[in-house]
Amino acid sequence: MISSAIPAERASSTRNRLILIGLWIIFYAGFTLFTPPLLDDADSVHAEVAREMILRHDWVTLYANGIRYLEKAPVLYWSMAASFKLFGVSTAAARLPLALSVLALLLTLEAFARRAFQSTRAGLYAGLVLLSSFGIFIFTRILIPDLAVCLWLTLAMLCFWKTEQQEQPSRWLCYGFAACCALNVLTKGLIGIVFPVVIVLAYLLLTRNVPRGTFLRLRQLHPLSSLAVFFAIAAPWHILIGLANPTQGHPGGVAFVHGHWSVPLPTDGNVHGWFWFYFVNEQVLRYLNLRVPRDYDTVPLLLFWGLLLIWLMPWSAFIFNDIAAIRRDRTRLLLGLWAAIPMLFFSFSTRQEYYVLPAIPALVLLLAAWLDEDAKEPGIAGRRIAVVLFAFGTIASAMALFFAYSGTKPSANMDLASMLQQNPGDYALSFGHFLDLNREAMGAFRVPLLLTAIALFGSSLAHLLLRRRGKAHAANLALAAGAFGFLLAAHLGLQTFSPVLTSRQLAAAIAPQLKAQDLIVIHGEYEAASTLGFYLRRNDLHILEGRSSNLWYGSFFPDAPKIFETKESLAARWPGPQRIFLWQDLSNDPGPLPVLPGPVYLIFKSGGKEILSNRMGQ
Incomplete structure (x- = not known):
C-alpha cells in the first residue's frame, strides 16, 4: 500500500507544479513582461541603473543618469544587467529577473508546504495563494527588490526549518541559511540579516529552555563557520564600493542640536562617502525618519496593517483562522513569528505599502495548511467565510458596475490625465497617482471594471454554493479562478492608466x-x-x-x-x-x-x- 502511494503522490506533486508553472507563465512571464511600458520613478530608474552598469562596465558602484546612485544594494541591478547582456536592453528583459524570482519563490513555497504539512494539496494551495494574491502581483509590476527579499527569507527559513527536524543540524543547511542571509543583505540591506536572525532567536527562545536550551541549540547550528560563509558572500561588494566612494572633505555626522537630531547637509566637495550614506543615512536614519533628503512619505500604521488584508485578498478572509492555529505545533509557531516580526519592525519606522511583503510567504504557508485541512474535513468556519466573501464580492461587483457605467467613456483621442483630479501630496506613495481617479475618469476603465465585477461575483457565488455542498476543494479552486480574473483586470487597468505614469x-x-x-x-x-x-x-x-x-x-x-x-x-x-x-x-x-x-x-x-x-x- 505504501509503495503504491508514493508514486501516486509524486505524480500528483509533479502535476500540481506543472499547473502552477503554467499559471506563472500566463500571469508573470507572458504578456505582463511586455506591457505596460516601464513607469517613471523607481521602475525606470532601476532599469536605467542596470543599463548604465553594463554601459560603464562597473558592477560595483551604481549610477543613474551618470551620477552615483549609492542608496541601494546591488543584486536587483546585477540580475537586470545580466538579463540585458543576454537578451538586449528592453522592457521585457528588465522585468524577467523579477518574474524568475516569483517562479523560484513559487517552487520554494510549494515544496515547503508539501513537506511541512505532508500534503501535496497543501503545496498546490501555497502556489495558488501566492500567484493569485493581489499584493504579489501588483508589486512585481514595479522593479523593486522586495520580492527577492521574500525569496531569500523563505529559503533561509526553509533551511532553518529543516534543521529543526534534525537532532544534529546539517552543516550544509546552516551554510545555506547564512548564504541566503548574505544574498538578502546584498538585495535590500541590513533587514536581510535582521529578519531571519530575530525570527530564529524568537523561535528558539519560545521552544527551548531559556536561556540554556537556546544557547545549546545555537552552538549546534555551526555559528562560526556559518558566519564565515555569510561574510564571504556579503563582504566583498561592501568593501569594494566603500573604497570606490570614499569620504570627500570633512565627514560631518549626526548631531543632537536644540533638543532634536540634526543631519548636516553636504556641499560641493564635502560628502560623507558611501559607508555613511548607505549604512547610517539609508539604514539607521531612514528607520528613524531622519533620512536626508526626505523625499518619501510614510503609510499610517493602521492602514499599513490593513493593507496586508488587501494584498492577500481574497485569501485574507481565512487569516484569522490561521492565527488561531499558530499554537498547535512548532511549524505554525515559526510561521507566525515570521509573519509578525517584519510587520512589528516596520510599525516603529517609516513605511511604504510594499513593506508588508516579507510577511506574506509565511501567511501563504499558514493559509495553505488551513485550506488543506479544511478541504479534508470541511467545517462550519469555511461556510461562514464563504458567506462573508459572497457579501463582499456582491458589494464590490455592484460598485464596479456602478463606476463602469456612471463614468464618461472617453473618446479615442481623449487624454486620461485631463479627466483626473491631481493630488501631488500623495505621489510619494507607491500608487499615489491612483488616488487621482474620480467618477468621470472611471469610464476609461469600463472593461477592467466589468471583468472585476464578473470575477468577484461569479467566484464568490460559486465558492459559496460549493461550500454548502461540502466540496471545499472545488470551492477553493473557484475562489482562485476569480482571483486570477481580478489580476487580469488589474493588469488591464494598469495598462489603461500607464500613460499617466510613464513618459514612454x-x-x-x-x-x-x-x-x-x-x-x-x-x-x-x-x-x-x-x-x-x-x-x-x-x-x-x-x-x-x-x-x-x-x-x-x-x-x-x-x-x-x-x-x-x-x-x-x-x-x-x-x-x-x-x-x-x-x-x-x-x-x-x-x-x-x-x-x-x-x-x-x-x-x-x-x-x-x-x-x-x-x-x-x-
Whole structure:
C-alpha cells in the first residue's frame, strides 16, 4: 500500500507544479513582461541603473543618469544587467529577473508546504495563494527588490526549518541559511540579516529552555563557520564600493542640536562617502525618519496593517483562522513569528505599502495548511467565510458596475490625465497617482471594471454554493479562478492608466527627431520623467529645479556631471544653436516654467505631460 502511494503522490506533486508553472507563465512571464511600458520613478530608474552598469562596465558602484546612485544594494541591478547582456536592453528583459524570482519563490513555497504539512494539496494551495494574491502581483509590476527579499527569507527559513527536524543540524543547511542571509543583505540591506536572525532567536527562545536550551541549540547550528560563509558572500561588494566612494572633505555626522537630531547637509566637495550614506543615512536614519533628503512619505500604521488584508485578498478572509492555529505545533509557531516580526519592525519606522511583503510567504504557508485541512474535513468556519466573501464580492461587483457605467467613456483621442483630479501630496506613495481617479475618469476603465465585477461575483457565488455542498476543494479552486480574473483586470487597468505614469509615449514621439548633440531637460526631479533616459538610451539628461531625491547625494561628488540647470542657465541656452527638448508636467509641479527668450514649440503632449522645444524638427 505504501509503495503504491508514493508514486501516486509524486505524480500528483509533479502535476500540481506543472499547473502552477503554467499559471506563472500566463500571469508573470507572458504578456505582463511586455506591457505596460516601464513607469517613471523607481521602475525606470532601476532599469536605467542596470543599463548604465553594463554601459560603464562597473558592477560595483551604481549610477543613474551618470551620477552615483549609492542608496541601494546591488543584486536587483546585477540580475537586470545580466538579463540585458543576454537578451538586449528592453522592457521585457528588465522585468524577467523579477518574474524568475516569483517562479523560484513559487517552487520554494510549494515544496515547503508539501513537506511541512505532508500534503501535496497543501503545496498546490501555497502556489495558488501566492500567484493569485493581489499584493504579489501588483508589486512585481514595479522593479523593486522586495520580492527577492521574500525569496531569500523563505529559503533561509526553509533551511532553518529543516534543521529543526534534525537532532544534529546539517552543516550544509546552516551554510545555506547564512548564504541566503548574505544574498538578502546584498538585495535590500541590513533587514536581510535582521529578519531571519530575530525570527530564529524568537523561535528558539519560545521552544527551548531559556536561556540554556537556546544557547545549546545555537552552538549546534555551526555559528562560526556559518558566519564565515555569510561574510564571504556579503563582504566583498561592501568593501569594494566603500573604497570606490570614499569620504570627500570633512565627514560631518549626526548631531543632537536644540533638543532634536540634526543631519548636516553636504556641499560641493564635502560628502560623507558611501559607508555613511548607505549604512547610517539609508539604514539607521531612514528607520528613524531622519533620512536626508526626505523625499518619501510614510503609510499610517493602521492602514499599513490593513493593507496586508488587501494584498492577500481574497485569501485574507481565512487569516484569522490561521492565527488561531499558530499554537498547535512548532511549524505554525515559526510561521507566525515570521509573519509578525517584519510587520512589528516596520510599525516603529517609516513605511511604504510594499513593506508588508516579507510577511506574506509565511501567511501563504499558514493559509495553505488551513485550506488543506479544511478541504479534508470541511467545517462550519469555511461556510461562514464563504458567506462573508459572497457579501463582499456582491458589494464590490455592484460598485464596479456602478463606476463602469456612471463614468464618461472617453473618446479615442481623449487624454486620461485631463479627466483626473491631481493630488501631488500623495505621489510619494507607491500608487499615489491612483488616488487621482474620480467618477468621470472611471469610464476609461469600463472593461477592467466589468471583468472585476464578473470575477468577484461569479467566484464568490460559486465558492459559496460549493461550500454548502461540502466540496471545499472545488470551492477553493473557484475562489482562485476569480482571483486570477481580478489580476487580469488589474493588469488591464494598469495598462489603461500607464500613460499617466510613464513618459514612454513622449520618448517615442521625439526619438525620430533626436540627435546625439541635442539636449533633453526635465523640469522637476529626474524620477518624474526617468523613462526618457531608459527608452532614449540617454544618461545625460539635464534637470531644471530638481536637484533632489535619488540624484541628490551623488551630485555632490566632485566628478558628478554638471547636469543641473537654473532658470538663468536654461534661458541662456534657449536661443543658442543647440536644440533643446524640455519635458514638463502640466500639473505645474514643481512650478511654472521660467520665461524663455525666443520661440517655444509644442512637440508632443500626452498623459498630463508635454515636450517643448526651442526649434521645430527638420
